[in-house]
Amino acid sequence: MIFPSFIYSPDACSDNIQFPDCGLNVHKQCSKYVPNDCQPDLKRIKRVYCCDLTTLVKAHNAQRPMVVDICIREIEARGLKSEGIYRVSGFTEHIEDVKMAFDRDGDKVDVSANLYPDINIIAGALKLYFRDLPIPVITYDTYSKFIEAAKICNPDERLEAVHEVLMLLPAAHYETLRFLMIHLNKITMNEKDNFMNAENLGIVFGPTLMRPPEDSTLATLNDMRYQKLIVQILIENEDVLF
Secondary structure, three states, X not given: OOOOHHHHOOOOOOOEEEEOOOOEEEEHHHHHHOOOOOOOOHHHXXXXXXXXXXXXXXXXXXXXXXXXXXXXXXXXXXXXXXXXXXXXXXXXXXXXXXXXXXXXXXXXXXXXXXXXXXXXXXXXXXXXXXXXXXXOXXXXXXXXXXXXXXXXXXXXXXXXXXXXXXXXXXXXXXXXXXXXXXXXXXXXXXXXXXOOOHHHHHHHHHHHHEOOOOOOHHHHHHHHHHHHHHHHHHHHOHHHHO
């Protein structure tokens, strides 16, 4: 990685910023010059949860976080018809066990029925992963644009607006969202058994996948119906939007 020489000048800045997920240490005023294609050092990645999504994906040279792949694979193997999947909560302490297992074992983690017979534990662990992201899957930068798209009354224009905002997501966020929506669409195909349609999943995943940039309870409450609608649209139109 090559930076302009003045980034390393001791007189350029008085204090430094450290990027703990990849180990990079640069002057605070020079951090804007750091390229966005930085390749994180996997040895410095100490956890899976709470780690920046793009950093984790690049460190593992993967398209999506392994926790997403592993949990979805397990849920599709034995949970598609499970009543209230993603709505019914698993035991919190067991979900925390799964989180610690991912942080400890990475892609070698065991989430099989032998250890976790209740599939709601795995579904809860996946939701927790998304909630713990420092930058949500639907990023802070695109949040307001998605909310404005949801407010459009004409369905065709609204769908086009949603598609345009999707194109603004970082690659790892886009791919993770695409993969998740394909999965959630499969959940809705089993609605007769699991009682989870796109609207129900939108209620669950709206605030999980997108959070307002400002930490405002009022903004969150005002936007809840639009968060739900965005996820519902993404699920119902995943074959067109992605």
